[in-house]
Amino acid sequence: MAEILDGLKVSKEIKAEIKLEVEKILENKKRAPHLVAILVGNNGASKAYVNSKVKDCEEVGFRSTLLKFPSTVSESELLEKIDELNKSKAVDGFIVQLPLPDQIDQEKIILAIDPRKDVDGFHPENFGKMALEMDTFLPATPFGILTLLERYNIETKGKDCVIIGRSKIVGRPMSILMGRKDFPGNSTVTLTHSYTKDIEEYTKKADIVITALGDPHFLKGDMIKDGAVIVDVGITRVDDDSPKGYYLAGDVDFDSCAAKASWITPVPGGVGPMTRAMLMKNTIIAYKTSVYND
Numbered sequence: 172m173a174e175i176l177d178g179l180k181v182s183k184e185i186k187a188e189i190k191l192e193v194e195k196i197l198e199n200k201k202r203a204p205h206l207v208a209i210l211v212g213n214n215g216a217s218k219a220y221v222n223s224k225v226k227d228c229e230e231v232g233f234r235s236t237l238l239k240f241p242s243t244v245s246e247s248e249l250l251e252k253i254d255e256l257n258k259s260k261a262v263d264g265f266i267v268q269l270p271l272p273d274q275i276d277q278e279k280i281i282l283a284i285d286p287r288k289d290v291d292g293f294h295p296e297n298f299g300k301m302a303l304e305m306d307t308f309l310p311a312t313p314f315g316i317l318t319l320l321e322r323y324n325i326e327t328k329g330k331d332c333v334i335i336g337r338s339k340i341v342g343r344p345m346s347i348l349m350g351r352k353d354f355p356g357n358s359t360v361t362l363t364h365s366y367t368k369d370i371e372e373y374t375k376k377a378d379i380v381i382t383a384l385g386d387p388h389f390l391k392g393d394m395i396k397d398g399a400v401i402v403d404v405g406i407t408r409v410d411d412d413s414p415k416g417y418y419l420a421g422d423v424d425f426d427s428c429a430a431k432a433s434w435i436t437p438v439p440g441g442v443g444p445m446t447r448a449m450l451m452k453n454t455i456i457a458y459k460t461s462v463y464n465d
């Protein structure tokens with residue numbers, strides 16, 4: 172029976188550490204770190220995530236600003252706002268919540284963000300630095316997974332790690348990070364995706380499986396080996412008869428996998444809260460390295 176990689180608990184520890192740092196900053200009569208979040212449109216999940224980021228900021232003592240745009244906003248309007256945030260001495264970092272509406276070129280938006288304020292770690296300059304093992308902002312979800320593995324002393328060196336899903340913000344960066352030479356890395360990585368012939372062939376042999384495909388209960392117990400470490404990034408709203416009208420489903424079939432795994436992340440309470448904590452971490456790093464602070 173697997174033990175739980177408790178992302179909610181570790182995220183609280185990390186936020187408490189950041190809060191202490193902020194208190195020291197304020198004792199020295201300096202301004203608090205400031206995160207800005209841009210939300211476009213009315214997507215329920217996006218709204219919920221952004222609101223929780225604002226709440227996290229309050230919790231750790233950051234200043235936060237939520238900028239809302241209608242789903243009809245033009246690309247040039249958004250670019251103008253980004254330019255303003257890039258230049259602002261009062262803003263340490265900002266994020267543009269994804270996905271964006273169709274009329275907006277996501278790539279153009281990400282390229283417009285000053286890499287020094289790109290606390291999501293999505294800018295190609297930061298992605299490149301990540302791949303080259305240079306100091307930079309790591310994307311929050313992969314950073315959260317690494318930190319979770321690190322805090323539970325999960326050995327990754329020499330392990331076979333299989334990642335399912337090659338998204339730009341989770342699977343692909345994760346595949347790079349797990350293979351890096353620094354801890355926790357040094358795994359032998361296989362990145363599987365929709366064209367992989369037989370995913371099971373890989374997951375059955377893996378010491379570590381990281382699922383990021385958004386397919387509820389995809390990974391079943393008979394697809395993993397005994398003692399595997401299972402990290403579930405998936406979080407899909409599935410309609411049901413509960414008062415909320417939905418429940419949150421991971422990519423992992425929890426019960427059958429937990430029966431065989433050594434460690435497993437729950438959904439909710441696993442990778443999600445870690446993602447949020449690492450955004451706070453990146454924001455305080457941005458603050459500390461800001462050219463506007465002495």
Ligand SMILES: Nc1nc(=O)c2c([nH]1)NC[C@@H]1CN(c3ccc(C(=O)N[C@@H](CCC(=O)O)C(=O)O)cc3)C=[N+]21
Binds near residue numbers: 219267312406438440
């Ligand atoms: N620019 C940008 N940056 C992102 O980091 C980003 C994004 N866009 N778009 C969407 C995804 C998704 N994402 C999550 C963050 C927190 C939880 C989270 O806290 N989940 C809770 C449950 C939350 C709930 O109750 O709905 C949990 O797993 O326990 C989940 C998902 C960040 N993303």
